[in-house]
Amino acid sequence: MSQTSTTPLLKATGIKVAYGGILAVKRVSFEVRPGELVSLIGANGAGKTTTLKAITGLQPLADGEIALMGKTTRGQGAWDLVKQGLVMVPEGRGTFTRMTIVENLQMGAFLRNDPRGVQDDIEKVFGLFPRLKERRHQLAGTMSGGEQQMLAMGRALMARPRLLLLDEPSMGLSPIMVDKIFEVVADIHRQGTAILLVEQNAMRALSLADRAYVMDSGEITMSGPAKALAEDPKVKAAYLGE
Structure with missing residues (x-):
């Protein structure tokens, strides 16, 4: 397990999120400490993506509190949170399809003002994903789903996140590409970035995580x-097909 501080980097306390009259998230509380990889697992429709949207300010809270580094996020937009180091790779990737790979990576660094550092970080992304370097001038919209997932992750890293939120990074990918994505997630974690991972592949998510919430x-x-949740009979029966 990673060395972590006792002060949460992210803390959600009793959060509720509603769509119209439907309560999609009901008094949920959890935390992510610096350097941790925390996984949020559950069936489709459990409220995982809605929770991430609430954390990033894309969906308003009906009740409860979210704190980033001890300070409330209430009233802040997603761009404010990116400045503070909270960055999400959304489900579906959301690449800029009419921009090249390099331009997409540059957009990830939009809030930065250190051109040399940005260029250095583009090279670091290419080190993680050599395929992106080979196709650096290709339009994102002409890439495969796996390549777009690599690009979305690389773009997020360009913002130098303190906490990286990953929403279903393996969805729709081939087994070989899934292996590559999880290999990079583990590498990012080893380098000290805290990660909150929402993932349909519960077994893989639990194998990477320090802690998890169901x-x-x-x-x-x-x-x-x-590790304890991965061995729990209820979790095995519900999410691991055992």
């Missing part, structure tokens, strides 16, 4: 060390 019907139903 979400069902908008509520946290279980939590604890990822």
Whole structure:
């Protein structure tokens, strides 16, 4: 397990999120400490993506509190949170399809003002994803799903996140590409970036995580060390196909 501070980098306390009259997230509480990889697992429709949208300010809270480095995020937009080091790779990747790979990476550094550092970080992304370097002038919209996922992750890293939120990074990818994506997630974690991972592949997510939360019907139903949850009979039956 990573060395972590006792002060949470991110803390959600009793958050509720509603779509119209439907409560999608119901009094959920969790935290991510510096340097941790925390996984949020659960079935489709459990409220995982909605939770990430609430964290990033893309979906308003109906109740509760979210704090980043001890300070409330209430009233802040997603761009304010990016400045503070909170960056998300959304489900579906969201690349700029009519821009090249390099231009997409530059957009990830939009809030930075250090051209040499930005160029150095582009090279670091190319080190993680050599395929992107080979195709650096290719339009993002002409790439495969796996390549676009690499690009979305690389673009997020260009903002130098303190906390990286990953929403279903393996969705729709080939087994070989899934292996590559999780290899890079593990590498990013080893380098000290805290990660909150929402992932449909519960077994892979738990194998990477320090701790995990199980979400069902908008509520946290279980939590604890990822290794212990992976061995729990209820988790195995519900999410690991055992």
